[in-house]
Amino acid sequence: MAKTFKIEILASDHPFYQGECEMVIFPGIDGEMGVLAGHEPMVTCLMSGEMRFQVDGVWHFAAVTDGIVEITPDHVEILSDTIERPEDIDQHRAKLAKQKAEEKLRQHLSKQEYYQTMAAVNRAVNRLKVKKRHI
Amino acid sequence: MANAREIRSRMKSIQDIMKITNAMYLISSAKLKKARKSLQATHPYFEALQDTIYDILVRVPHVNSVFFRQSGQKKQAEKSIGYFVITADKGLAGAYNHNVIKKAEEEINKGGDVSLFVVGQVGRQYFIKKGRRVDCEFLYIAQEPTLYRAQSIAETMIDLFTQGHLDEVYVIYTEMITSMKAEVKMVKLLPLEPKKFENRTLGYPHALFDPTPEIVMERLVPNYLKGLLFGVLVESFSSEQNARMTAMEAATKSAKDMLKSLELQYNRARQAAITQEITEVASGAQGLKK
Numbered sequence: 001m002a003k004t005f006k007i008e009i010l011a012s013d014h015p016f017y018q019g020e021c022e023m024v025i026f027p028g029i030d031g032e033m034g035v036l037a038g039h040e041p042m043v044t045c046l047m048s049g050e051m052r053f054q055v056d057g058v059w060h061f062a063a064v065t066d067g068i069v070e071i072t073p074d075h076v077e078i079l080s081d082t083i084e085r086p087e088d089i090d091q092h093r094a095k096l097a098k099q100k101a102e103e104k105l106r107q108h109l110s111k112q113e114y115y116q117t118m119a120a121v122n123r124a125v126n127r128l129k130v131k132k133r134h135i
Numbered sequence: 136m137a138n139a140r141e142i143r144s145r146m147k148s149i150q151d152i153m154k155i156t157n158a159m160y161l162i163s164s165a166k167l168k169k170a171r172k173s174l175q176a177t178h179p180y181f182e183a184l185q186d187t188i189y190d191i192l193v194r195v196p197h198v199n200s201v202f203f204r205q206s207g208q209k210k211q212a213e214k215s216i217g218y219f220v221i222t223a224d225k226g227l228a229g230a231y232n233h234n235v236i237k238k239a240e241e242e243i244n245k246g247g248d249v250s251l252f253v254v255g256q257v258g259r260q261y262f263i264k265k266g267r268r269v270d271c272e273f274l275y276i277a278q279e280p281t282l283y284r285a286q287s288i289a290e291t292m293i294d295l296f297t298q299g300h301l302d303e304v305y306v307i308y309t310e311m312i313t314s315m316k317a318e319v320k321m322v323k324l325l326p327l328e329p330k331k332f333e334n335r336t337l338g339y340p341h342a343l344f345d346p347t348p349e350i351v352m353e354r355l356v357p358n359y360l361k362g363l364l365f366g367v368l369v370e371s372f373s374s375e376q377n378a379r380m381t382a383m384e385a386a387t388k389s390a391k392d393m394l395k396s397l398e399l400q401y402n403r404a405r406q407a408a409i410t411q412e413i414t415e416v417a418s419g420a421q422g423l424k425k
Contacts, residue, residue, distance in 0.1 A: 010180040012282055012362055013173065029346060029354075042343040043191050045354045068355050070187050079184055079362070081282055112290070 003037040063130040086134035098124035153390035160383035167376035181366035222258030229382035280368035309374040
């Protein structure tokens, strides 16, 4: 039995998971980052992508967007705007969102609008990816 | 005593108003249920976010970040201060709007170069009428807050702050403590203040910031503000619905009381009219006999 640590995963609109966990891997700024029990205290950012965590030897997956990760040796806290299980992702909606954002990208946009739209495309693509991988 | 017809028409108008207040009561109680559900779902995130940022501020090494830029040297009168005030889009919510506006006025009178960012029609109209400087492009509604709206508000605030248009940003909102009690609160959004080490009770004095504290703060702060603003909007919206529900319940109740006493008056007036008529008929008949 691997050593476990407490993990708290909170989305802005609902608490996603709270409990013991053996390992968590999340998308960080410079690529994926894995955390085991006894990790040194650290604060870092969560990027949009796929997060996975292991409970009792079973891997759980979720699509996440930007957020904050706080790590102490026995406790990890992940805060993100949205967190979704693959089975909860609405493929149709994600596709529509992607199309809509891509259409918007072809128009003349201000810098800020451009970044927002790019972020929307990324979110939609990420959702579709996570969905595809686990279905 | 007023005559029966006058009382009748008064009762009719009270009944019509009561229909409206009762409908508003039902609507706001349904909305409150929904708002409370989203408040409950958001609450853990909101709390954890504040704890985390507090933790981080306690641990943060000396970061050269724009978000920590203090305006300490400036005098109060020279500071440009932004107040982000959350009111309702509609009135008829008891003292809800009044309390927020009162608090905002209190803070504005403390001095400084004040700009206002108002959510909700009631507050906006009030401050415009008063001739305060209200940002007119800052148009957001108070109904059904979304994370997307919180994000665009956070971006506006951060832009104004980083470009140096504002030295300090505060948010004034209403917190729902229990369903009976709400309180107006003010929170400082920017700049962030690194906490003193001696205040802390947690065990880890230093944390690693990956890759560098600057980069982490640069991403973390907008995220934090977005989450904070979302929480604040949801909290205010719930308080508003709650205030409206209580106010409308009270209005319906007093309408019922008024109807009751008017009913009594009406019956008396009717009775008096009948008695008078009978007397007239009887005395008329008697006059004919003679």
